[in-house]
Amino acid sequence: NAGVMQNPRHLVRRRGQEARLRCSPMKGHSHVYWYRQLPEEGLKFMVYLQKENIIDESGMPKERFSAEFPKEGPSILRIQQVVRGDSAAYFCASSLFRPPYEQYFGPGTRLTVT
Amino acid sequence: DQQVKQNSPSLSVQEGRISILNCDYTNSMFDYFLWYKKYPAEGPTFLISISSIKDKNEDGRFTVFLNKSAKHLSLHIVPSQPGDSAVYFCAASGTNNTGKLIFGQGTTLQVKP
Numbered sequence: 001n002a003g004v005m006q007n008p009r010h011l012v013r014r015r016g017q018e019a020r021l022r023c024s025p026m027k028g029h030s031h032v033y034w035y036r037q038l039p040e041e042g043l044k045f046m047v048y049l050q051k052e053n054i055i056d057e058s059g060m061p062k063e064r065f066s067a068e069f070p071k072e073g074p075s076i077l078r079i080q081q082v083v084r085g086d087s088a089a090y091f092c093a094s095s096l097f098r099p100p101y102e103q104y105f106g107p108g109t110r111l112t113v114t
Numbered sequence: 115d116q117q118v119k120q121n122s123p124s125l126s127v128q129e130g131r132i133s134i135l136n137c138d139y140t141n142s143m144f145d146y147f148l149w150y151k152k153y154p155a156e157g158p159t160f161l162i163s164i165s166s167i168k169d170k171n172e173d174g175r176f177t178v179f180l181n182k183s184a185k186h187l188s189l190h191i192v193p194s195q196p197g198d199s200a201v202y203f204c205a206a207s208g209t210n211n212t213g214k215l216i217f218g219q220g221t222t223l224q225v226k227p
Contacts, residue, residue, distance in 0.1 A: 006157075041219070043158070093157075100145070100146035105158045105159070108155075
C-alpha cells in the first residue's frame with residue numbers, strides 16, 4: 001500500500017510566478033491536510049479537505065493561497081504570485097477516518113522562491 | 115502563542131538506554147495527542163498516539179504517558195537504538211475535530227552507539 005505521494009519534491013519559482021503542489025493520499029483515505037514548515041520552525045496547519053469540500057482553512061493565508069481536493073485526482077495547493085517568504089517545505093497528510101485520527105504524511109515539497 | 119511546547123531542543127542518550135522526550139500544552143480542550151519522528155528532507159512518520167481518556171499507551175519500544183492535570187505528555191523509547199536518531203515532534207488535536215494538529219517545535223534525539 002503506497003504511502004502519501006507528493007510532487008514535485010523540489011520546486012523553484014521566481015517571484016510572481018505560480019506554484020502548484022500535488023498530493024495523492026494513501027489508498028482509501030478521503031481526508032487530506034496541508035501543513036507548512038518554514039525554516040527553523042515547526043509544522044503549521046494550513047487546510048483540511050475532504051473530497052470536493054474544504055472543511056477547515058483557518059491556517060491558510062488570506063491571499064494568494066488556495067487548495068482543492070476534487071472528486072477525481074490529487075489534492076492541489078496553489079500559490080499565486082509567489083514571494084520569497086513562501087519558501088518552505090509543504091507537507092501533505094491523509095487520514096482514513098475523520099479527525100481525531102492519525103495523519104500520515106508525505107515526503108513534502110520544498111519550494112524555493114528566487 | 116505556542117500552545118504545544120517542547121522545551122528541550124536536543125537530547126543525547128547512549129544506545130540501549132531509555133530516551134524520554136517531553137511535551138507540555140496549554141489548551142485544556144486538546145483531547146488527542148500524537149508523536150511523530152522526522153528525518154531530514156523527509157515527511158514526519160507517525161509513531162504513537164493517545165486519547166485524553168487514557169494515561170498510557172504502549173507500542174513496542176515506544177510508550178506515551180499523558181498527565182492531564184499537568185498538561186504534560188512524554189514519549190519513552192526503550193531500548194534506544196542509533197536508528198532512533200531524528201527530530202521528534204509532539205502534536206495535539208482539539209475537541210472540535212477540525213483536523214488541525216498543533217505541533218511543538220521538535221526535539222532532536224541523538225542515540226550514540
